[in-house]
Amino acid sequence: MEPIKICDNVFWVGAVDYDIRDFHGYLTPKGSTYNAYLVVDEKITLIDTVRHGFEDELLSRISKIVDPAKVDQVISNHAEMDHSGSLPGIMRAIGASKPVYASAMGVKNLHGQFHGESLNLLDVAKEHPASGKFSFKFLDTKMIHWPDSMFTFMPEPGVLFSQDGFGLHFASTERFDDQVPWDLLRGLAVNYFANILTPYTVQIGKILETVKETGILQATRIVCPDHGIVWRKDPAKIVELYAHLVSRKPARKAVVAFDTMWHSTEYMARELTDALGTRDIDVKYLSLKHSHRSEVAAEALEAAAVLIGTPTINNQMFPSLADLLCYLKSLKVKDKIGASFGSHGWSGEGAKLVQAELAGMGWKLPSPEVRVQWVPKEADLQPLKDMAKAVADEIDKI
Ligand SMILES: Cc1cc2nc3c(=O)[nH]c(=O)nc-3n(C[C@H](O)[C@H](O)[C@H](O)COP(=O)(O)O)c2cc1C
Ligand SMILES: [Fe+2]
Ligand SMILES: [Fe+2]
Structure with missing residues (x-):
């Protein structure tokens, strides 16, 4: 296997x-990459590693560039197992x-993962690694994606190693943004943001401000994340996409997600x-018979409204909806217009339970839940039309 040159001295x-x-x-239909980078300077530095296996x-x-035994040091930007395993x-x-x-938290977390292993872990705040003609600057990016996460910036070549930030899950032979159409990359980046980073939207907004204020952003020529594509042609594009996503500006879009037993x-x-x-x-x-929870989360990210349907089963919502709601709650999906609906036979708790969950998540609910007993007939459709109107009117206000 061959290394790929990113710029002079960086592979x-x-x-x-x-x-x-x-x-x-999280469903990754296109696979993923675990990106690691070698900086060949007076010292040889490996930035992040890969998943175990x-x-x-x-x-x-590495061995196509240098004997691995000649690597002097490792920088671990993120202590999650896909990079540290x-x-x-x-x-x-x-x-x-x-x-x-x-980072200090990285040292702690790596100790927690590899107790018994004699790793020589050092906190970058106390022991600053040297490179040679290049230098390393470290940026605390707590919660992007874990408490240990940090960015490493090399000002001289203008390379930002951003671990999970600006990543996407895409296994390919292409390594760079200029080799893959933007529409495909945008979709994958939105999907990744929705499923990995949404809970930390506020922190990401702050990091974007910090990299601007400190001049790091202006000095960045290449963004090297730990998943997917290296942004060398137009790194501003992915940064702008993140700025757009943290603004939570909803599109004129609605998601209707549901499950059903008898249609x-x-x-x-x-x-x-x-x-x-x-x-x-x-x-x-x-x-939900065909769509994974992570697909719903991805479609919901930029949508103004999410409507959720469930039949009632043994006095509950259908389990796939409980799974979806648990997932959306964990991702802290907020600021949505919501609605719930569903069919039932006798007690009919399903849609009511969904409505209560959506209220608990702080969503705006412009309509009461719509429940239909057994199979919907023409007369049952009017409340659904009214619900759609209430949701659309709410979207119109945005
Ligand atoms: C295993 C099972 C359990 C059910 N439990 C309830 C229930 O507790 N309360 C209720 O109102 N309906 C219950 N139903 C009836 C369904 O909610 C009803 O058939 C509904 O129309 C199904 O909607 P669907 O066609 O979207 O699956 C149950 C149905 C099944 C198959
Ligand atoms: Fe991560
Ligand atoms: Fe990762």
């Missing part, structure tokens, strides 16, 4: 995971006593989709 030496589909509960790929790429194995290859630099709730979902479509709203109809 991509990561791993491509074509097969991964479940990334801690990909050690050989990383070492194979191979650390013990890599350190055995490059020299177990060599320093591994991380009645499905019928209601179709009626709502149709009615919203007549109001010139971009509607995503997502049956």
Whole structure:
């Protein structure tokens, strides 16, 4: 396996995971990459590593540049296992006593993951690594994506190593933004943001301000994240996309997400989709039979409204809806216009329970839940039309 040159003295030496589909509960239909970078200066520095199991790929790429035993030090920007899992194995290859630099929290978290391993972990706030003609600046990016996360910036070549920030899950032979159409990259970046970073929207907004105020952004020529594509042609594009996403400016778009046992709730979902479509709203109809929770989260990110449908099963909402709501809650999806609907046979708790959950999440609910007993008939459709109107009127106000 070959390294890829990013710019003079900096190489991509990561791993491509074509097969991964479940990334801690997030569907990754295009696989992912674990990006690691080698800075060849007076000292040789490895920035981040790869998931456990990909050690050989990383070492194979490094060895085309230099004998791995010649690597002097490692910087660990993020102590999550997709980037740190191979650390013990890599350190055995490059020299177990060599320093591994991380944030204070990174040192703590890596200790917690690899107790028993004799890693020489150093806090960058106390022991600053040297490179040679280049230098390293560290930026605290707590919660992007974990409490240990930091960015490493090299001002001389203008390279920002942004770990999970500005990443996307995309296994490919292409490494750079200029090799892949923007529409595809935008979709993947939005999907990634929705499923990985949404809970930290406020922190991301602050980081964007900090990199601007400190001049780091203006001095950045290349953004090197730990997943997906390196932004070398137009790094401003991904930064602008993040600025847009943290602004939470909703699009004229609605998501109708539902599940069904005997098609009645499905019928209601179709009626709502149709009615919203007549109001010139971009509607995503997502049956949970075919759509993963992470697809719903991705479509919901820029949508103004999310309408959720469930049948009642044994006095509960359908389990896939409980799964979805738990997931959206964990992602702290806020500021949505919401609505709930569903079919039932006798007690009919499902849609009511969904409505209560949405209220608890702080969503704006312009309509009471719409429940239909058994199979919807023509007369049952009017309340759905009214619900669609109430939602569309609310979207019109934005
Ligand atoms: C296993 C099972 C359990 C059910 N439990 C309830 C229930 O507790 N209360 C209720 O109102 N309806 C219950 N129903 C009836 C369904 O909610 C009803 O058939 C509804 O129309 C299904 O909507 P769907 O076609 O969208 O699946 C149950 C149905 C099934 C198959
Ligand atoms: Fe992460
Ligand atoms: Fe990651």
